[in-house]
Amino acid sequence: MDEILSLPSFSASLCGEVPEKMSSLASANQSSGESEDYSYGNWYIDEPNAREEASQPYETIPACQHSFPPSLYHTCLAPLSLVAILLLSLLVKRRRLCLGCCHGTFGLPSPLDFLAEESGRLVPVAVFGILFTKLCVLALEEDPLPFLPISSPAGQGYWKTLALLYYPALYYPLIACATVRHQAGYVLGCLLSWAHCAVQIWHKVECPQTPKVTGKSYYEDYLRHILSGKRSKSSSSVANPSFPSRILFYFLSHIYSPQRGFRLPLKLILSSTLAAITIYQEVLLLLVAFVPNLQKAREGITEEVTYMLAGFGLVLSEDKLEVIAWVKYYLWALEVCYVSALVLSCSLTFLMLTRSLVTHRNNLRAWHCGATLDGGPQPQKPGVGATAIFCWMSFSGYQTAFICLGLFLQQIIFFLGFVLFTFLVVIPILYGRNLLLFYMLENTWPFCLTLILAVILQNLTAHWAFLENHQGQQELTNRKSLYAVTFLLFPINVLVGIMVGFCRMLISALFNIIHFCQLDLSLLPRGVETLDPGYRTYCYYLKMEVSQSHPAMRAFCFLLLQLPGSQRLAGAQAGLRPSDVEEGIRLLQTKNSARNATRSRQSRIRWGLAYTLIRNPSLLTFRKKSLSGPLANGSQPSSPNP
């Protein structure tokens, strides 16, 4: 359970390979780079001892041997997990083990009821989080299965594929123990999760700096620098101390406005948690894979760079020291662009995720009331199909994958955009260098000016020459001039159209990239929405979710079980809570909701009637009115006695 503790160590391990190589490169450069000009240092973060730090070569960390190696850890815990599962099966399903092994689940305890939310939400969320974290590590790990030594690097792919199945199985008991509702289950689960946790902590204490982690835990300092720098600046502009909390409150109220009785399904909560973990992991990965290396490269720049640039015909300046300063400045600008792009893409993805949550809630409420999604499958169709089940199974995985891809895409696009903006607009304005864009503008300004003037002219004439206010109503006038202007400006309008076309392309591409992570939004226009595989999955997922855990149905089940005398017991056994009933009843409420005891009794009787009639369809013919009408719109049935 506590493998979450290992998230930082994992993230640190991501930047393992490259920095080690870079550090040797940097130390090699130190010998020849003693006459460096460090004036660039004060452009960036306030670093008084930059000179001393830079002159120290990066330490190499000696390999640390665990007294309890990961292979042993897995060799012990995997059988323990297996034993735990078998024990649970024996204890809980003792009676029908012999029968149960021939059909259905082979006596395997179920992980959790994704549709009914009977257990708490913390355990499944934590286990899915650990599982996904393990998946992230797996992509970069050399030893995907530590207990099996890999003979050749060529076979690594096979073991990674196998590990995709091994880790879910390893963590299966953690989630199963919490859901069997047996005291032994809780004890076993606690033991197992504490075992996992203890091993993780032991590993961390024994080898606080693994060879995979850069010596100075660079990225942590870096993050602290950035955050502290920002805070000290922003504190001066914000006078009200409760401002952030007010923003947080506003933000939270946007995601979750308290609506009595409504709860998001467990699978959506799981997907959102996984999405948040994905954002964290990926941003950390993107940060440590680029920024520290770039900084080290910047520190390692010597005079050799000037010869290299001259070899390519690039002469930034006659003075070599100045060239070095410029190259360092450009590298620093690249870094700033990268971090800005990362902050922007991370914020946008997070914003889209919160918007998704709002949309999920609205869509669920609409489906509960029988409405349909645009272009999605019809909820009125009874039962579920195989497609809906398949989409329901894949939903969380797809959501996680889309967040990964979307964030990566955004990072690439925003980084390129920021770099172009910085090197073509900001640096030319600040320093009068790289005037490429301005030379282009100088050559084409009559053309650009003509286009702008034509657009302004058309807008002005449309406003002042071709419209007249006729008794409070705007009417077209001067038609002949309008036609003449339309004809004469047609060639210029074609060229304006080319510019508008580029804008159209840009808007459409940016919109799709920013909203790529959202499954609840089709990237295709009206009418062809379900050609988008993500949106299609979402629609079918919702259909399945609504058909299997509709609050009205759950309230019905709860009321049926709530027989006088055994109310508490039955409710506890079914795992249902009064909130289920509340939500269900609210869906059936009429507008004048005067609550009283008679009403509650009446609805119980009505539910009973509905249940009886559904189980015995032949009785329908003996009734005056059909059943579906009164139930669907919640009006009073004519005779409550069946």
Added chain:
Amino acid sequence: MDEILSLPSFSASLCGEVPEKMSSLASANQSSGESEDYSYGNWYIDEPNAREEASQPYETIPACQHSFPPSLYHTCLAPLSLVAILLLSLLVKRRRLCLGCCHGTFGLPSPLDFLAEESGRLVPVAVFGILFTKLCVLALEEDPLPFLPISSPAGQGYWKTLALLYYPALYYPLIACATVRHQAGYVLGCLLSWAHCAVQIWHKVECPQTPKVTGKSYYEDYLRHILSGKRSKSSSSVANPSFPSRILFYFLSHIYSPQRGFRLPLKLILSSTLAAITIYQEVLLLLVAFVPNLQKAREGITEEVTYMLAGFGLVLSEDKLEVIAWVKYYLWALEVCYVSALVLSCSLTFLMLTRSLVTHRNNLRAWHCGATLDGGPQPQKPGVGATAIFCWMSFSGYQTAFICLGLFLQQIIFFLGFVLFTFLVVIPILYGRNLLLFYMLENTWPFCLTLILAVILQNLTAHWAFLENHQGQQELTNRKSLYAVTFLLFPINVLVGIMVGFCRMLISALFNIIHFCQLDLSLLPRGVETLDPGYRTYCYYLKMEVSQSHPAMRAFCFLLLQLPGSQRLAGAQAGLRPSDVEEGIRLLQTKNSARNATRSRQSRIRWGLAYTLIRNPSLLTFRKKSLSGPLANGSQPSSPNP
């Protein structure tokens, strides 16, 4: 008017510069390339005398001096056009010339009534076509204004900008003469257009091969080859001789199903014609800019290529002749990819254009009946705004520009796609070379297989294990196994999600590129449609079109003018036709449309009533029912006498 004749000569002139340079290159290569292997020749078009033709160097065409140079042509025709316009102003607007020069249009005759379609459609379509063709030439012309010699190439941009205004003015009289409805106008218009035509023909006869045209009119032969080759192949497979005509008929019926009284507005017809011209011009340009040059490069390949490739470390084969054959084959494959991409993008653009026409008709009919476009402005709002006028003015220009850009984008993307497909899939399968993709598949097959198996497994279990048929209705079963499978396959589903995400990106990008040329379709999803500048322009254009030329309004005007005795005269003066009335009346028809004289009289009286009440709103209070209701849905008003 007959400048359309110059379309082929224009198109030929587009390929002017590059082939001349290429021909010298090719002839230089001929000397060393006599031992070439022409076995590639029979891979492509059936060319028995390829060897002889290739050995002849391309002729250079001597510069041809016009006895009536273009500068003189413009110097004469521009004043003539000016005189024609002044004459027209004097003749037609004689009475109010002195007054008219102080306000409004300064006595300038109107080009045509874009909204009322009073004149024929041929003249405006032809003039707009010529104007746009001139615009295409302008982009490549060295002398944008032939009567003004350009001193420096730097100043060319200014003249081009000026030419954007000059050419509409030059062709203005052609369109104005046809619309003034004066005998002198027709005579002047004919004289002017024949003068234009005669000069064009004279130029063509005097210099049939201008220096800008390649000597052998290569692209014409090429097109003929392609077309004839296709026809001879396809004739064997198609037995029924009426099949193409049947397809054409089906196609036309899709664009224009005869709906009594309905006509597309002139501006849409103009835009469609311009779109067709754009497709023709651009495809020709793309064809002649690439294919002949590639073919010449292929013919000019000698042994030197083998040394150059070896310099880059690429050794296709030990035998030099074989290397030459392979390079030629690869170039030929490139050419086939390019032509295929061009055919595909041209067909798709044309298809989208025809679909647009259908959508235009449906949208117009819907707006006429008071419906609104998705996300567009509300048609119920009375009057027009400045935005609508501006969008109406720009519409044709934007449509033309979007077709240009869309076709170009499609060509790039499809070409890249075809090249990747050919070099990574087709050639490896046919010849066992470039096995890059297959090596990648070989290394990752266990991973790919796992993903595929996981998807198949989930689909199969969803079908056979988790669904049961319960009294004709499919219900979920084996829930615990479902939850277990969902949990265990979660990591694999994340990876499947990455693949699905790539598909999502690809589908969305392809859809947007293919539909880029359509203004009637927003590239953005539901709810944010009007952020797309193209769609926004379209919506406002429709609003303007409907508010100014609504068939009901035009029918009303016609009926008002149709006073007994002066019917014919009034109808002719207003430029209205009975079809306007038909269309308008059909919009107001009730379902039981039994036509008789009483009914026609009754509707005339009702129109009169409506007109009176709109002009005198104070009378409304003396009537029992409000006016808007009965008019909007066409039901009988209570008392027909005002």
